[in-house]
Amino acid sequence: MEGLVLVLFIFLFGSFNLSADLKSYAEQSVAKAITDPARFFSELKMDSEVVFPVNSGKRYTFNINFLPSLFPFTYLNSSFNYCLYKEGRLYTSFPQIDLIGGAAYMIGGDILANATDDVNKISVYGYHLGFVFSDSFESKIRIYYGFKHSYTLSRLKLSSSKKHTFLGVNITDFDSRFSDNILVFGVELLKELNKYWSINVSYGISRQTIVYGVGWYGKWFMMGFNFYPEGIIQIHPYWGMRLGF
Amino acid sequence: MVFFIFVLFSSNVFGDMANTSTKKYINYLDISFNQGFRKLGDYYSGSGNIDSNFGFLYTYDEKNSFFLNLGIYYNGDPVDFKRDIDERILNNSITTEWRRKIDKNLLRFCVAYSDEKIKQGTSNSFDDNIYNNKRKGIGLNYDINYEKGVFGAGVIYRRIEFPNYTDLLTEFKNQNSLLDDSGVYNNDLYRFEIRWKHKRYFFLSDFVYQHYLNQRVVNYDASYGQKQKNISYNFKLGLERKLYIFDFYPSVSLSFYRSNQNFLRFNSITDINPVFLKDAYSYDEYSFALPFSYFLKDITINLEFRYTYRAYKNRNARNSNNEYISEKQKNKKEIFALTISKKMNEISEFLITYFHHHLTSNNKYDVYLPLNYTSDYIAVGYRINY
Numbered sequence: 001m002e003g004l005v006l007v008l009f010i011f012l013f014g015s016f017n018l019s020a021d022l023k024s025y026a027e028q029s030v031a032k033a034i035t036d037p038a039r040f041f042s043e044l045k046m047d048s049e050v051v052f053p054v055n056s057g058k059r060y061t062f063n064i065n066f067l068p069s070l071f072p073f074t075y076l077n078s079s080f081n082y083c084l085y086k087e088g089r090l091y092t093s094f095p096q097i098d099l100i101g102g103a104a105y106m107i108g109g110d111i112l113a114n115a116t117d118d119v120n121k122i123s124v125y126g127y128h129l130g131f132v133f134s135d136s137f138e139s140k141i142r143i144y145y146g147f148k149h150s151y152t153l154s155r156l157k158l159s160s161s162k163k164h165t166f167l168g169v170n171i172t173d174f175d176s177r178f179s180d181n182i183l184v185f186g187v188e189l190l191k192e193l194n195k196y197w198s199i200n201v202s203y204g205i206s207r208q209t210i211v212y213g214v215g216w217y218g219k220w221f222m223m224g225f226n227f228y229p230e231g232i233i234q235i236h237p238y239w240g241m242r243l244g245f
Numbered sequence: 246m247v248f249f250i251f252v253l254f255s256s257n258v259f260g261d262m263a264n265t266s267t268k269k270y271i272n273y274l275d276i277s278f279n280q281g282f283r284k285l286g287d288y289y290s291g292s293g294n295i296d297s298n299f300g301f302l303y304t305y306d307e308k309n310s311f312f313l314n315l316g317i318y319y320n321g322d323p324v325d326f327k328r329d330i331d332e333r334i335l336n337n338s339i340t341t342e343w344r345r346k347i348d349k350n351l352l353r354f355c356v357a358y359s360d361e362k363i364k365q366g367t368s369n370s371f372d373d374n375i376y377n378n379k380r381k382g383i384g385l386n387y388d389i390n391y392e393k394g395v396f397g398a399g400v401i402y403r404r405i406e407f408p409n410y411t412d413l414l415t416e417f418k419n420q421n422s423l424l425d426d427s428g429v430y431n432n433d434l435y436r437f438e439i440r441w442k443h444k445r446y447f448f449l450s451d452f453v454y455q456h457y458l459n460q461r462v463v464n465y466d467a468s469y470g471q472k473q474k475n476i477s478y479n480f481k482l483g484l485e486r487k488l489y490i491f492d493f494y495p496s497v498s499l500s501f502y503r504s505n506q507n508f509l510r511f512n513s514i515t516d517i518n519p520v521f522l523k524d525a526y527s528y529d530e531y532s533f534a535l536p537f538s539y540f541l542k543d544i545t546i547n548l549e550f551r552y553t554y555r556a557y558k559n560r561n562a563r564n565s566n567n568e569y570i571s572e573k574q575k576n577k578k579e580i581f582a583l584t585i586s587k588k589m590n591e592i593s594e595f596l597i598t599y600f601h602h603h604l605t606s607n608n609k610y611d612v613y614l615p616l617n618y619t620s621d622y623i624a625v626g627y628r629i630n631y
Contacts, residue, residue: 093270135272137272137631140591141591141592141631143272143273143274143631145299183317185274185276185297185299186274186276187274187276187592187629187631189590189591189592189593191590197590197593199276199593199627199629200276201276201278201295201297201317203317203337208335208362208371210295210319210335212276212278212295212297214627227278227280227293229280229291229292229293229295229319229321229333230321230333234280234291234293235280
């Protein structure tokens, strides 16, 4: 437990630029988000893109990310990992093949547009599609590797009647898309019955998305940390549901 | 397409189709990452690093094997930066190697490709930095194993291309005309290396020759002369031994770098009397390292002290007003590193890392690259090796 507290402490400190005071840090972050809003919203969505391989003995997993995708980022999200081919069915060493996919829609945009006259419309949504191979080594360890295409669209239409600023940064309309073709590879360890531990790295070939993460998952839930070293929020602790059938 | 081929080959399908016990594939994965923060002077920043390798080894028969590796490396706000304190470096590489056993010896032939992208700070893009480069080339190595050690020799060739590089001096002189700078910094690199490990001693030496295809040295009158050439000779001698409860691996290194490139110092954009420095980049460098390791059950403690001294052959130091003084430039670097790793399970370790850097130089004009600073870095991370 002490180790976890230490990890959290250092990671959270490490995720901020401490040279700036909080206001200027916030201003820089807002400016960065405005420069490439779709990338910013894509980073917020990416925790819901589950790449863990389907468990041995299961046909598919159904996943929902509660923290941080649903709360506080207000993404209604779900993803589905379907095992197309079980390892060793035809050839003893042919890897398991999973198809992965999911979608997310930011409902907070609609709430904000209805709650204020400044915003006419906000639309943020996206999807991901891909495949994951997984190879067993010994009885408890699997290496997995794959590919996913991630897409996010973000639109903001502001009321034209006045100038809009947020933390000193001018906000204007935007309509942008972010898509990246991402390589994924990682390792999964079965610690005990229905308790898994995993580390993975994702790298975007097209837009240089960089994510690395450590996760724990069991029969019902998954949790862990994703790190976005190029992101506005560099550390994303996450918690969600992951059901296998 | 490359990824598809990689996945196809990294899966074990052909192992079964071959149906012989001598043909087999072994996948491997090696990932380490850490996240922490760096203090440089009064400046703090978040910092992250990834080193990841994924690949496979295919053993064709007793003598021949094939190896393929995909590497992804990221270094954000590095502790030991090359050009800028806020630089972020992203490097991807694909390496293939054919290995053939000849008696007890090993012949290795490799083909390599890497793509390095750099950016300054978090806001810029990785796509447009002038030092972004792609490297492609081949290498040949031969290792001779004998009873008390191993002796190896090798040669590599790399074509290094800088697609975004621009020549600032030429652009300054031709402000109203369109220039084609493409390929001006491209170069060919040749490296010859010998490696020798005998009992507890090891010795490494290499000779590196870098030939620029288009880049020329600048003359005193801002014209261009012959093509740039860089040469370096590097030597490292060390030993491995047990010292009380520690494993101890001290080493000393010498490096002699020679370049025919000169330097023209403009004090401002309107400076009509720039200072000319001939042979401005050549230096001699001496360093030693004192690493210790201590193993306690599933905890490993690594301690290291490194000292590096660099003396430029012809470059005079500058004071804080950008004026040259009579002394030649000398840089000193002291590094203290502490890493504590704890084995978490069969394949992973949890790491706590601390670095302390102290740099001093008699060159006090370090506007572009800090030469006088103290930096501390603390991070936590994971390492897996399977």
